[in-house]
Amino acid sequence: MKREIPIVITLVAGLFMLIAFFVPHPQVRNLYEDMQNWAIVVVGCTYVLGVANLLRINLRQVSRRERDWPFKLVLIAGLLVTMAVGFSEWTHYTDVDSRFQWIYGTFYSPMTATMFSLLAFFIASAAFRAFRIRSVEAMLLAIAAFILMLGRVPLGAAIHPAIPAAADWLMEIPQNAAKRGILIGAALGVMATGIRVILGLEKTYGGGDGA
Amino acid sequence: MSPDSLRRLDRRWIFLAVALLVILPLLFNFHIAPVQPSNRARGFYDAIEKIPEGSVVLLAGDYDPGTAAENYPMHLAAARQLMRRNMKIIAMALYPAGPPLTDQVLRIAAREYHKRESVDYVNLGYKVGNELVMSQMGQSIPKTFPVDNRGVPVGQIPIMKGIQNFQQIRLLVNISAGYPGTKEWVQQVVSRFHLPMVAGVTAVSAPEYYPYLQAGQLHGLLGGMAGAAEYEVLVGAPALATRGMDAQSLAHAFIAFMIVLGNLAFLPKGKGKGKGTS
Numbered sequence: 001m002k003r004e005i006p007i008v009i010t011l012v013a014g015l016f017m018l019i020a021f022f023v024p025h026p027q028v029r030n031l032y033e034d035m036q037n038w039a040i041v042v043v044g045c046t047y048v049l050g051v052a053n054l055l056r057i058n059l060r061q062v063s064r065r066e067r068d069w070p071f072k073l074v075l076i077a078g079l080l081v082t083m084a085v086g087f088s089e090w091t092h093y094t095d096v097d098s099r100f101q102w103i104y105g106t107f108y109s110p111m112t113a114t115m116f117s118l119l120a121f122f123i124a125s126a127a128f129r130a131f132r133i134r135s136v137e138a139m140l141l142a143i144a145a146f147i148l149m150l151g152r153v154p155l156g157a158a159i160h161p162a163i164p165a166a167a168d169w170l171m172e173i174p175q176n177a178a179k180r181g182i183l184i185g186a187a188l189g190v191m192a193t194g195i196r197v198i199l200g201l202e203k204t205y206g207g208g209d210g211a
Numbered sequence: 212m213s214p215d216s217l218r219r220l221d222r223r224w225i226f227l228a229v230a231l232l233v234i235l236p237l238l239f240n241f242h243i244a245p246v247q248p249s250n251r252a253r254g255f256y257d258a259i260e261k262i263p264e265g266s267v268v269l270l271a272g273d274y275d276p277g278t279a280a281e282n283y284p285m286h287l288a289a290a291r292q293l294m295r296r297n298m299k300i301i302a303m304a305l306y307p308a309g310p311p312l313t314d315q316v317l318r319i320a321a322r323e324y325h326k327r328e329s330v331d332y333v334n335l336g337y338k339v340g341n342e343l344v345m346s347q348m349g350q351s352i353p354k355t356f357p358v359d360n361r362g363v364p365v366g367q368i369p370i371m372k373g374i375q376n377f378q379q380i381r382l383l384v385n386i387s388a389g390y391p392g393t394k395e396w397v398q399q400v401v402s403r404f405h406l407p408m409v410a411g412v413t414a415v416s417a418p419e420y421y422p423y424l425q426a427g428q429l430h431g432l433l434g435g436m437a438g439a440a441e442y443e444v445l446v447g448a449p450a451l452a453t454r455g456m457d458a459q460s461l462a463h464a465f466i467a468f469m470i471v472l473g474n475l476a477f478l479p480k481g482k483g484k485g486k487g488t489s
Contacts, residue, residue: 033347033354036343036350040339040343043341043343044339091361094310094314095361101311108276109276115277116277116278117280120229120233121226121229121230124226124228124462124466125225125226127466127467127470127473128222128476131473132473134479142470146467149464149467152414152434152437153460153463154243154246154457155460155463155464157247164247168249172421172425175418179418179419179421183422
């Protein structure tokens with residue numbers, strides 16, 4: 001029963017959501033909306049679960065003085081202080097001059113932006129060390145990369161007007177064809193997985209080994 | 212410099228070069244070349260120009276400070292164009308750290324165009340649930356967002372009067388960093404509720420949305436900082452992205468140069484070294 005009950009709930013809920021999508025009857029729509037609301041509540045609860053799990057794992061690592069434990073301590077302190085400040089300001093945490101916004105603007109915003117900015121340095125280093133042109137395919141990839149990198153910035157047009165036009169052609173014809181194929185393939189995969197979940201054939205979501 | 216010494220090149224020199232190529236153009240505007248708007252950016256701009264003044268527009272800022280360098284300039288430019296055309300803006304976010312950025316762009320644009328919060332624009336804030344939120348908004352926006360970002364009930368917000376679902380909205384402007392974002396809005400809202408949509412996305416994710424653009428499901432697309440710069444030119448307010456174009460031009464050229472240099476440095480000394488790719 002431990003396995004069967006979740007499968008039956010999934011089957012009933014999945015089939016209902018599928019059918020309700022096409023049925024405009026008010027009672028069906030109301031239940032459809034209610035079920036979506038339940039799902040939003042469940043997703044919200046996973047955030048709480050995530051915070052609890054993050055705290056549990058990091059507190060354990062700090063208490064055991066595991067590798068990089070001071071960083072984990074900073075993480076825990078940052079999390080708790082931000083939460084405490086946010087809760088203490090209640091609905092005013094969104095005010096421009098609130099302490100919560102100060103933490104957001106002074107710590108969170110520059111730190112996350114810095115992580116993203118590091119990509120530029122790593123890409124330049126990787127371009128030097130890892131991008132080897134040793135085959136026709138690699139040569140084609142390199143040519144496409146050159147055209148796109150230059151064609152996407154004003155420098156490309158300054159060198160020659162054909163460069164942005166070539167970049168557009170690459171993006172709109174070969175890239176688009178490949179991307180469309182991937183999207184259609186992925187969509188079919190999602191549909192197949194959805195049907196397997198509804199029919200109880202996909203067991204990984206229930207903690208099993210999968211079929 | 213011999214290939215051997217190139218092979219031993221300390222990567223910190225590469226990091227230093229990238230830093231200088233990015234910082235110097237930002238400090239001293241070089242104006243390497245003028246920004247030429249693409250058809251994709253023009254489509255974005257025209258979609259907003261075509262709808263009647265005073266229409267209600269949904270501005271979804273689905274990003275956080277991690278991608279602000281690319282998304283923030285296009286978000287601000289969109290807010291400026293919408294307010295210049297006296298649109299009623301309903302803003303929201305599906306990223307937890309997104310609402311303060313939305314607040315910021317709305318405040319800046321509102322100051323420039325003398326618009327009032329709750330009357331001309333509202334920030335409904337963040338709602339957990341990703342695609343479910345989009346789908347729920349199709350049934351009822353007030354039920355999905357019972358209060359705005361400041362905790363004011365939507366029933367007390369003048370701009371929300373008469374707003375039930377997507378039927379009262381003329382255009383969806385999505386600024387997206389990934390998931391949940393443009394793809395999900397197209398799948399959940401454009402396909403089901405036939406709401407016209409334009410999107411501004413990060414450069415790395417832009418190729419993913421070309422099929423939607425070609426199919427007409429997106430009326431315009433801004434890709435990365437370059438797309439934002441093109442749009443800023445169209446809006447007539449060159450700002451952050453336009454200033455960043457010199458830095459990005461030089462950084463791109465440097466990366467291309469690094470690929471060439473790397474291949475020269477690591478040229479195989481004889482045949483039969485095996486086949487490699489990138």
